[in-house]
Amino acid sequence: MRLGSFVCLLNFALLGSAALAEDPIRFIAGTKLWILDTNNSSYVFGVNEKNQLQHVYWGKRLWRDADLSAVHSFNEWASFDGPATTTPGEYAGWGSNMYTEACLKITRQDGDRDLVLRYVSHEIHGDALHVLTKDINDDILVNLYYRVYPASGVIEKHAVIENKMSQAITVESAQSGTWYMPPGSGYRLTYLNGRWAGETQLVREEVHPGVKILESRRGTTSHQTNPWFAIDAPAEKNGRVWFGALGWSGSWKFSVEQTPHQQVRLTGGYNTFDFAYPLQPGEKLETPPFYGGFSDAGFGEASRILHRFTREFILPGGLSAKPRPVLYNSWEATEFHVDDPGQRALAEKAARIGVERFVMDDGWFGARNNDHAGLGDWFVNPKKFPNGLKPLIDYVNSLGMDFGIWVEPEMVNPDSDLYRKHPDWAMNFPGRPRTEARNQLVLNMARDDVKEYTFGWLDKLVSENNIAFLKWDMNRNFSEPGWTEAGAANEKKLWVKYVGNLYEIIDRLRAKHPKLEIESCSGGGGRVDLGILKRMDEAWTSDNTEAFDRLRIQEGFSYAYPAQVMMAWVTDVPNFNGRSTPLSYRFLVAMMGSLGIGNNLNKWTNEDFALATKMIAYYKTIRGTVQQGKLYRLFSPREGDLTANQYVSEDGKQSVLFAFLRSQQYGRPAPTIRLEGLDERAVYRIQPLDGRKLAEKLETVSGAFLQNHGLNLRLTGDYDSTSVLLERVQ
Numbered sequence: 172m173r174l175g176s177f178v179c180l181l182n183f184a185l186l187g188s189a190a191l192a193e194d195p196i197r198f199i200a201g202t203k204l205w206i207l208d209t210n211n212s213s214y215v216f217g218v219n220e221k222n223q224l225q226h227v228y229w230g231k232r233l234w235r236d237a238d239l240s241a242v243h244s245f246n247e248w249a250s251f252d253g254p255a256t257t258t259p260g261e262y263a264g265w266g267s268n269m270y271t272e273a274c275l276k277i278t279r280q281d282g283d284r285d286l287v288l289r290y291v292s293h294e295i296h297g298d299a300l301h302v303l304t305k306d307i308n309d310d311i312l313v314n315l316y317y318r319v320y321p322a323s324g325v326i327e328k329h330a331v332i333e334n335k336m337s338q339a340i341t342v343e344s345a346q347s348g349t350w351y352m353p354p355g356s357g358y359r360l361t362y363l364n365g366r367w368a369g370e371t372q373l374v375r376e377e378v379h380p381g382v383k384i385l386e387s388r389r390g391t392t393s394h395q396t397n398p399w400f401a402i403d404a405p406a407e408k409n410g411r412v413w414f415g416a417l418g419w420s421g422s423w424k425f426s427v428e429q430t431p432h433q434q435v436r437l438t439g440g441y442n443t444f445d446f447a448y449p450l451q452p453g454e455k456l457e458t459p460p461f462y463g464g465f466s467d468a469g470f471g472e473a474s475r476i477l478h479r480f481t482r483e484f485i486l487p488g489g490l491s492a493k494p495r496p497v498l499y500n501s502w503e504a505t506e507f508h509v510d511d512p513g514q515r516a517l518a519e520k521a522a523r524i525g526v527e528r529f530v531m532d533d534g535w536f537g538a539r540n541n542d543h544a545g546l547g548d549w550f551v552n553p554k555k556f557p558n559g560l561k562p563l564i565d566y567v568n569s570l571g572m573d574f575g576i577w578v579e580p581e582m583v584n585p586d587s588d589l590y591r592k593h594p595d596w597a598m599n600f601p602g603r604p605r606t607e608a609r610n611q612l613v614l615n616m617a618r619d620d621v622k623e624y625t626f627g628w629l630d631k632l633v634s635e636n637n638i639a640f641l642k643w644d645m646n647r648n649f650s651e652p653g654w655t656e657a658g659a660a661n662e663k664k665l666w667v668k669y670v671g672n673l674y675e676i677i678d679r680l681r682a683k684h685p686k687l688e689i690e691s692c693s694g695g696g697g698r699v700d701l702g703i704l705k706r707m708d709e710a711w712t713s714d715n716t717e718a719f720d721r722l723r724i725q726e727g728f729s730y731a732y733p734a735q736v737m738m739a740w741v742t743d744v745p746n747f748n749g750r751s752t753p754l755s756y757r758f759l760v761a762m763m764g765s766l767g768i769g770n771n772l773n774k775w776t777n778e779d780f781a782l783a784t785k786m787i788a789y790y791k792t793i794r795g796t797v798q799q800g801k802l803y804r805l806f807s808p809r810e811g812d813l814t815a816n817q818y819v820s821e822d823g824k825q826s827v828l829f830a831f832l833r834s835q836q837y838g839r840p841a842p843t844i845r846l847e848g849l850d851e852r853a854v855y856r857i858q859p860l861d862g863r864k865l866a867e868k869l870e871t872v873s874g875a876f877l878q879n880h881g882l883n884l885r886l887t888g889d890y891d892s893t894s895v896l897l898e899r900v901q
């Protein structure tokens with residue numbers, strides 16, 4: 172074993188005494204505890220008398236290391252629940268008489284399946300901790316990696332499983348880790364559930380004894396459930412919220428358990444469904460990163476912690492990324508009927524209203540006139556673009572906009588040259604049916620030849636054209652996930668390898684084209700997670716662009732992801748649901764994210780153009796605050812007719828309020844809106860959009876008034892909406 176580089180048990184004393192209290196990660200030699208601190212939280216685990224890792228505490232920051240005692244495994248409960256079940260293992264292998272969700276389950280080639288992990292050594296490097304554990308008998312190593320983001324309040328963990336035995340093992344469950352809430356009951360679980368065109372609907376329910384599974388078995392993140400959670404302990408004086416998000420774009424699983432012994436634990440990582448990952452001697456398997464945080468100021472603060480963390484440490488541009496440009500997308504205007512003159516006509520009008528990026532959607536390649544053919548044939552359709560894309564791109568650039576294009580690299584239509592040439596590239600079980608969805612099949616990205624082919628054409632497309640942006644779509648989930656070439660024993664590796672290769676393609680593409688930006692789209696918000704967002708700049712929130720429906724979709728989205736990545740278009744009405752809302756309402760809803768326009772501009776009136784020009788100009792003055800500021804959800808669309816969100820810039824100088832009324836009962840005034848996140852001693856200039864008369868006839872007003880008395884925006888009728896800009900003047 173290569174253990175020389177690790178700090179071994181003998182060095183405990185040294186590390187413990189040398190560590191300063193301000194170090195974000197400390198090992199206390201006397202108690203054998205690791206303390207991981209962020210600005211607002213502490214996470215503690217230790218080595219117990221059996222030399223096993225045991226969870227101790229996760230919650231509000233503690234300051235006195237001496238308050239924490241050495242850990243001891245828990246007693247059995249009669250002969251039915253032994254210590255393996257009652258003790259909160261930090262990263263437990265399945266073995267002994269353990270009945271709670273294990274982090275790791277394996278089968279050895281000879282059939283033995285017992286796995287009991289013991290501490291071996293650890294090392295601390297600033298914000299990073301590496302703990303090595305090993306099976307009691309065999310050289311099955313589990314490396315646990317922790318990283319603390321002190322200022323962000325987030326802790327990251329993942330594991331690397333290493334087979335150093337002389338026989339193969341098969342990993343049947345590999346989780347990134349278990350998060351423990353303090354033992355007790357009365358917790359609530361919040362998660363994001365949905366479907367195509369109805370993503371990220373917030374669900375909140377009590378945590379009950381037993382197990383609740385949140386998962387995707389679909390090969391990708393899914394519209395159905397998003398890999399984010401929050402567990403809160405509702406209380407009169409504080410709202411403690413523990414939350415987390417998994418950085419993985421394939422099948423995933425969270426097991427939320429309340430054990431008979433009042434332990435509340437959430438274990439997450441690769442979905443165990445159809446999972447089998449053989450490791451030959453010397454091979455490793457890495458689990459996805461699992462990010463967790465804590466807030467004692469409710470869900471609002473939990474979201475703000477995660478937003479800031481995502482912007483700083485996940486998104487490609489980090490904190491220095493510029494706010495997202497205002498884009499136009501042709502999809503709802505033209506669907507597949509794109510061609511050079513048609514796109515030019517839209518581009519010219521888009522430029523006039525202040526759009527900065529023009530995106531041509533589906534239909535530009537192969538025989539793509541509808542969704543029956545063409546996917547896989549990534550050459551420009553010569554009838555639609557006789558001289559290639561260059562003349563259109565040059566024209567778009569001459570209008571002062573950059574150019575983006577739609578691609579769906581992981582898919583193939585059976586009616587395509589690619590499929591006729593390489594039918595085996597689509598996922599399939601030979602001789603079995605190949606289930607089509609939207610007339611398409613999934614290319615097996617786990618295959619390295621498919622990966623190279625995909626990288627090749629994307630690289631060519633981006634190298635030969637001045638393309639600033641890709642809308643990367645994925646319009647179906649896996650079926651018949653066969654991978655014959657891998658051999659029967661390795662076929663199920665597809666679930667992991669597919670995503671690894673996908674990530675590799677994107678990473679290579681971005682490395683070669685550093686200015687390229689990418690949007691993650693999967694029939695709307697089917698692939699939004701902290702894994703894809705590490706390599707893509709934004710996400711398409713939902714194909715449902717109907718503004719009123721969007722309020723709920725966007726609210727749920729905002730629990731987990733920052734406004735900067737939440738693409739929101741203004742589109743034509745009547746739209747999904749047949750609903751028609753005013754254009755100003757549609758703009759204001761979309762302006763709470765990264766603004767896009769998806770209307771058929773050829774049908775707009777002069778008034779529409781004038782309104783759009785004004786709204787986009789307004790958006791440009793506030794988008795830094797919306798996209799990169801702090802979000803305060805004031806009124807929820809789930810709870811009444813009024814929805815209100817407020818954003819405060821990081822420097823506190825600007826704030827913007829958005830408010831939407833669904834319908835007013837005659838004579839019933841809309842509630843006064845109390846603002847948040849301001850300085851009570853400061854004075855703000857208030858500028859209602861469109862010179863709307865507020866009940867409070869004030870030009871400047873104190874933070875104390877805004878936060879305690881509040882503003883009455885006098886919203887009336889159906890689908891009224893407005894925005895108020897606040898600028899700190901003293």
Ligand code: GLA
Pocket residue numbers: 502532533577644646692693694695711714
């Ligand atoms: C998906 C996307 C849409 C559009 C179409 C094109 O549904 O979510 O925005 O790009 O594909 O086929």
